[in-house]
Amino acid sequence: MNELVRTQPPETAGALRSTSRSAAVAGGYRVVATAGVFEPGFRGGGPIRSLRYILDTLPDDLDVTLVTRDRDLRSPVSYPGLSGRLLRRDPRSAVFYLDPFALRHWARLLRHVRSRPVDLLYVNSLWSPFSVVAILAVALGVLRAGAILLAPRGELAPAALGIRSRKKRLFLSVWAPLLRRLDVRWQACSRREEEQIRAAVPWAQVMVNGNECAVPEVPAPPAEPSDGPLRLVFIGRISPMKNLVTALEAVAGTTRPIEFDIFGPVEDEQYWARCRRIVESMPGHVRVAYRGELPTAQVLETFGRYDAFLFPTLGENYGHVIVESMAAGCPVVCSDETPFSEQIAEAGGAVVRPATAAAFSAVLDRLADRSVGERAEAKRAAARRYRIWRQQSRELNVLEHARRFCR
Structure with missing residues (x-):
């Protein structure tokens, strides 16, 4: 069954740790x-x-x-x-x-x-x-x-x-x-x-x-995967650069049961309308839900609940969201348009070349065929690779x- 659900974003109070002191640092x-x-x-x-x-x-x-x-x-x-x-x-x-x-x-x-x-x-x-x-x-x-x-x-x-x-x-x-x-x-x-x-x-x-990475040295352990459909997540701005359309087309082209949750602000309404049309025509073995905007404080915990992060981005100069996904023990399935291709390939995920919807579909089918134990090991591999990268960065x-x- 396909569904398109929108939830309201939580409050952002307390996100800024500030005081009202106005004295500036002398000199320097x-x-x-x-x-x-x-x-x-x-x-x-x-x-x-x-x-x-x-x-x-x-x-x-x-x-x-x-x-x-x-x-x-x-x-x-x-x-x-x-x-x-x-x-x-x-x-x-x-x-x-x-x-x-x-x-x-x-x-x-x-x-x-x-x-x-x-x-x-x-x-x-x-x-x-x-x-x-x-x-x-x-x-x-x-x-x-x-x-x-x-x-x-x-x-x-x-x-x-x-x-x-x-x-x-x-x-x-x-x-x-x-x-x-x-x-x-x-x-x-x-x-x-x-x-x-x-x-x-x-x-x-x-x-x-x-x-420029604000992710902690040792994040909380990710949630254990469960038997059933492959659980995918997309976290990012809904805009052409993040390439959600290809992610949706890839999910639609799979042959295995998949659950796909989308988080992020709608930056381009016309682009989002195109995404919605793809969602409305999803095959019956795929469930897609839009979960609304996600404050930064909830990103790591959210990533930890999924089997993989689907991110066919058209280009990232850095890619904080990739680092956050690995830190939370969520393998990344990504295009080759980021600085983290080597880390992604060694962290239970996949770098997809060429970054076409069909190529992503084939990768997702392979991930969906993993046993619960194999999914758990992939999540542990993502966290391990993150820790190695963090120590070297x-x-x-x-x-x-x-x-x-x-x-």
Whole structure:
């Protein structure tokens, strides 16, 4: 029986660990960072978790102010009690929640930012209005910054550039010369992303640092699998880049009983309508359910309940959700468009090449044929491989690395 169920997202209260102290760290290397969305929001996915980890692991002599919007992605309502406020998370970092349409917020922000020299402007996203405004402020002399570091967060991947490509390439043709004149440096989260940046911006000076994982060293043990249909999950933004359509077509093409649960915010309504049409025509041995949005705090526990994470993504510059899946003991069935192909193949899952629906269907049928014991061993393999990766993944904090790279 097919079903399409939508549940309401849980509350996000308490997602931000902040205090109201307003005293800034005296001296030190000062960074102003920008991002379109941050905690307590969660719809922005991996970049939110990246920034949280960066801020939580700052060296003692860094002072960072993150400027972000006062509401979650595509939300018409601001976070209760946060709009226009500067909240200090700890002695080294603070967050300013900006309503872009409130002039008094801009005045307050400008006074704070210009109160002391800024050593580094760290912008997250090439296209975000927050990034554009911040870089223009430097170009016009409104803000003085010793250096600028730009993290495109996968936006220069070929698949990402292929979405509204004419508009993006036109913007880049105008914007790139200004970035070059300002001697903007770039951050890549992997060698793959470094190559993508250089392909789009040949003159780019690129710093590679992927130390952005907020997953714990040893997560809770995953739930034991049960006999019955293969239990698959998709957790991610419902948008063309995450390629849920192929996941649904793959499930529809299987010959074994499968249960497939989908979690994530609907980012593209037209794309979601296409997904719904596929769900409505599912064969009788497949059950598909949309479970609504999933706050970050519930991601690991949710992954742990499933036999595999189905993720035919068109491209990930990092792939937090892949790391989280392995950490929770949930094998990953993924395309070869992430930095984690080697880990996935050794962690009870599969890297599918080519990433067609038919190829994914064949893999899913093989997984469905596993015994309960084999499914349990695959889950243990995912957790083991995660622990090995976590022990080996030790780099400088991104902003400490930037301080050295941007000298």
